[in-house]
Amino acid sequence: MQGRHYAAFAAAGFAAVLTASAANAQETYKIGISAGLTGYAATVDRAWRDGVELAAAAINAKGGVNGRKLEVIVEDNRSEPQEAVTVYRKMLTSDKVNIFISGCVSAGNFAAAGLVVRAQVPMVLCSILPQQPDQVKWAFSTLPPAGFEITKRYEYLKNKTNIRKVGVLHDPTPYANLQKGVAEKAAAEYGIEVVGVEQYKQDDADLSVQIAKMQAAGAGAILKIGLGGTTLTAAKNIKQLGSNLLLLTSLEDIAVFKPVADVLGDKFFFVASPSQVFDALPDGALKTEIGRFLKPWHAKFTDRDPNWASRGWDGVMLTVAAIEKAKSFDGPAVRDALEQLTGFQGTTGVYNMSATVHQGLTVNPFFIATIANGKPKVVE
């Protein structure tokens, strides 16, 4: 009898230890990142990952969220959709992540979206949202709507210049295509006419044909949509053509712009995100939030461009806010809470999510800037 009691007691104790250790092991909230750490998206996605990791560290330093520390799991999708499916699947089934805060390889995010939705895990993305309605339901984006970069430039042209005819020069990526569409549609609103739309490829070494065409059509400025070395190519071509065209380019790593400014001087403008022109910002909620991010960022990465990383930071902060709101770590609950976040101050602007809006930056956060004395400067 006594022996049996003892055994039962021991078993209960053992079970208690087991459950305790299981609870301990479960105490982290796991964030999965599928990022193109190698391949074409490497620059953007490494920055995004660094932003996510920085934010997770900041949250953990404050004791985590609702009693759990954040754990970040990163897998390289090599900027390939097939690899993305594999690593998403790995993080879902092997690591059992609670949420994805994934990078800018949109094809990779789209390819895996079906899997993620079936597992009822929410996604906060760097890229544009998937196209399928059932997939959009679970996906949120920190990306400003495609139109913002365009309308900011139109606004500038309308208010500060006499230029009313523009050419649009874009690459074939989905985001650039979306922006091109907006450029065509929104022009009239600003009294502007799009006199030419030309496409180029990211590895084109000469854009003078496209530029000359648009100039011949009467364009006074070129809106360039797309990332990378082609901006410098466009600048050089404009100079070679002896043209007076203004070049207004999209959001980009500031480092890319310095040589461009050397070529075109005061004829060169770019769209800047708030974190890129931190010093010029008025005091307020936005500046405070960016300051929170920039402090550890500068400490760790000195003067590396903060733009993409700041959105990764936002991704984590949105997630944390949703967990707090939901008082749950449960996938569907966090999803529902994400959808209800309004007036959320991020480093890129204010996020207003809703059942129909999962790309939450609804107020244009951008600035038009130039490079003066090697530093970005907001043009007023």
Add this chain to the structure above:
Amino acid sequence: MTLPNTTSTERAGLLLRAWPLQLLPWAVSAAIVGYAFIVGGYVATVIAFALVYVVFVTGLNLFMGFANQVSFGQNAFAGLGGYASAILTTTYNWPVLPAMIAGIVLAVVIALIIGYPTLRLKGHYLAMATLAIGLITYEIAVEWQSMTQGYLGISGIPPLGIGSYEIISDRGQLAILSIVALLAVFIAARIKSSRMGRAFLALGASENAALALGINVSRTKLIAFLTAAAFAALAGALFVHVVGYVSPEVFGLHMVILGFTMLYVGGIGSIAGPLIGALLISLLPEVLRGFKDYQDLFYGTALILLLIYAPRGLAAFFERRERTGSAS
């Protein structure tokens, strides 16, 4: 005791020694797929992709291993098959099976149009031409946005299935893909031992010798090319229905590089080679994933070691030992 008796036991011994070695690649493959089937999870995803690649590489092997030609453009046919099936099932609401068949037919027709003039080219001219085919197809997938949606890709592609029965579960997918992959390997084996297959091998060994035997070399080459294109298109169609999404990058140059690696590591020219190559090369990065930043380093080292110690591929390694064993 008697002489015939001794020889028959000797023969049986030879068989016993020969069989396991020859069967090893098959046994290993079955074990890998079986493991994925039991474990499920992301191993199942990795092996599902590997099985799709078995079909692709088996086709590549017909053209490169048997007929000894070079093509860097097989991804084009995978892309054609995949996109055709994706577009027909999403935009035009075709059932999956007819859409896949249409994709394969389209790829073969395009292969015929392209192959007829290009297969007259020799050596690296042919290789360059096939490389161009791959790049052009990629460009079309990017540019023809009204059809392909460009880089945005096509999502919501229905899963594999027959009629109203859709195969979504990991195990279901693995089962159907295993059957298709085995069928592809079986067809390749049948081709190899057929009259046409011998003609592939003959022109692969020496075009002049084949010509001297009355083999119509350019027609035989074209048939090998079309067959490989059909396999590639089938692989492409399987891929889009397994993933449910397609974009141009899916059938990019990395597919060619991966296919070549699988073919050479597995054993070019052998029947089991594409099977074992596709499975091992798909698994290798996953086994090495724990090494994080050193994953690529170890992967590269493993490839180099494999190519040094099994220069004709893993499967050929086993086959050769069996064959020379009975020689001399």
Add this chain to the structure above:
Amino acid sequence: MTAAPARILETQALTARYGHVQALSAADIHVCAGELVAVLGPNGAGKSTLLRAILGLASTTGTASFHGEPLPRQDPVAVSSRGVVLVPEGRGIFGPMTVSENLQLGAYRLRGDKAEYGRRLARVLALFPRLGERLSQTAGSMSGGEQQMLAIGRALMSDPKILLLDEPSLGLAPRVIAEIMEKLALLRDEGLPILLVEQKAPAALKLAQRAYVLVLGRIVACLDPRDLSSHDDLAKYYFH
């Protein structure tokens, strides 16, 4: 020796070039029924080119005719379907394939006719019994002499009406060469005309009814082997 025997294969002013290089100049040769004719010449003389020109593997002017009818140009498949069959230089056997598969390829045009295939196979295996012992062995793993037998056997599988052989003795031991030449004599005696190209004269001269000497792309002599007392008599042509 009264009426001239029928000419099976005949070339008239057959000329072949590789780009700008003329490798064969206006060659006139012929092979009659029941004959084994040798073409002798040093390395690079154009012997292989002559055979390739007849088969349509090189671009040519002039004519090659078979039984009085011109052979199609640059269409080796059509030429071989007329029964003009080449055993190429270096044998051209398919090393990774088995002996049996090589022989099947010889009968490529036969398609499904099993009975005829069996008859041809029996004939080849009777001529070269060693091939019969090695049917399931890979061709590449056999000795040079066996590979040459396989090359000839494979050509015979297509039931040729004339056999063109390009240096079958290359790289073989004298004993093996003798064995092969003996088989060629047997085939000739069975009524298969043979055009035999060789660099080393003695073995070929023993068999041949007639020998052409080819130097620098030109036929410089047509000899009766019985007039040649030794190999040295040829040297005066070679080192012209």
